[in-house]
Amino acid sequence: MIPTTFHYAAPATVDELTALLAEDPAGSVVLSGGTWVVPSLNRGDLTPRCLVDLRRAGLSSVERSGDVIRVGATATYADLLASPLIGDELALLGLMAREVTGGPQIHNQGTLGGSLCAARPGSDAAAAVGTLGGVAVVAGPDAVRRIPLGEFLRDAFVTCLAPGEALIAIEFPVQPPGSSGYYKLKRGGSSWPIATAAALLRLDADGVCERAALTLGAVAAVPVPVPVEQILRGRRPEPGLLDEAARFAADRVGVPWDDELASGRYRATVSHVVARRALQRALSDIHQVTLR
Numbered sequence: 001m002i003p004t005t006f007h008y009a010a011p012a013t014v015d016e017l018t019a020l021l022a023e024d025p026a027g028s029v030v031l032s033g034g035t036w037v038v039p040s041l042n043r044g045d046l047t048p049r050c051l052v053d054l055r056r057a058g059l060s061s062v063e064r065s066g067d068v069i070r071v072g073a074t075a076t077y078a079d080l081l082a083s084p085l086i087g088d089e090l091a092l093l094g095l096m097a098r099e100v101t102g103g104p105q106i107h108n109q110g111t112l113g114g115s116l117c118a119a120r121p122g123s124d125a126a127a128a129v130g131t132l133g134g135v136a137v138v139a140g141p142d143a144v145r146r147i148p149l150g151e152f153l154r155d156a157f158v159t160c161l162a163p164g165e166a167l168i169a170i171e172f173p174v175q176p177p178g179s180s181g182y183y184k185l186k187r188g189g190s191s192w193p194i195a196t197a198a199a200l201l202r203l204d205a206d207g208v209c210e211r212a213a214l215t216l217g218a219v220a221a222v223p224v225p226v227p228v229e230q231i232l233r234g235r236r237p238e239p240g241l242l243d244e245a246a247r248f249a250a251d252r253v254g255v256p257w258d259d260e261l262a263s264g265r266y267r268a269t270v271s272h273v274v275a276r277r278a279l280q281r282a283l284s285d286i287h288q289v290t291l292r
């Protein structure tokens, strides 16, 4: 049971949302899927004066406009998995969503926006969003800001959202054809990630790498983008080369994240393997596409 009382509001538009947040920026808490907010209210860790529920604000759609795909902040993992646009154009997001644990309840309730705003280092979403070049669309009292993920996530549990601002969407550039690979290392079937890697690969007709992108997740306070093209571009992705790219990725981890799931030392050690497996999966995705 929630031990405190507060005002509840469910704005129907972004204008209503920003107006409501402007009335009490410091005392408002935004509610998306509520998988983190509701337990925190129950424990008394969150004591807002106003709970601003996004569910009626029309922010759950996935739409394409020109060269941009816009995923509403309240799109759930189930929405991502059900969207043909995600399947066709941003398959990496679908691969990530499939790996989120907690069963149908979390898939139907947890949102992409909620995951990014919670900024929990050990989450699935951020690395995939980073590899796809996701940009956070943030609405505030005076303006809408577009912020690349690397600037949106400042530190563990810290975003660049100011009081009175809300994430309303994540925008992705339409990707050139290519293949995706996601790998999540976890303790058991239903665990949050210890380490993740999200990869994109594109080969030319001769099997030479034209494009590659990779982000490591859960291994540091914020996702670690890795410029693997420096290693892979213009070369054939033989196993030895993928291993070289994966070692290059592991070398970029910096200060590793340490929590109850795994020590920082363990995360630093496994980063190489996790990166290599994501690249291998992306490569086997290419081969499956070729065989179809």
Ligand SMILES: Cc1cc2nc3c(=O)[nH]c(=O)nc-3n(C[C@H](O)[C@H](O)[C@H](O)COP(=O)(O)OP(=O)(O)OC[C@H]3O[C@@H](n4cnc5c(N)ncnc54)[C@H](O)[C@@H]3O)c2cc1C
Pocket: 029, 030, 031, 032, 033, 034, 035, 036, 037, 038, 054, 073, 099, 100, 101, 102, 106, 109, 110, 111, 112, 113, 114, 115, 117, 118, 122, 123, 124, 125, 161, 165, 166, 167, 168, 191, 192, 193
């Ligand atoms: C049993 C269980 C298993 C899980 N397993 C995994 C897993 O394997 N991998 C994984 O990555 N995650 C996992 N999660 C977490 C899940 O991914 C949630 O989706 C995510 O952490 C929070 O999303 P939410 O929509 O519920 O956010 P909420 O709880 O609604 O909000 C989270 C935080 O973000 C803020 N916020 C939310 N939306 C906005 C917005 N639009 N603008 C501004 N602030 C906002 C809230 O105020 C709050 O501080 C699991 C959760 C549970 C309970």
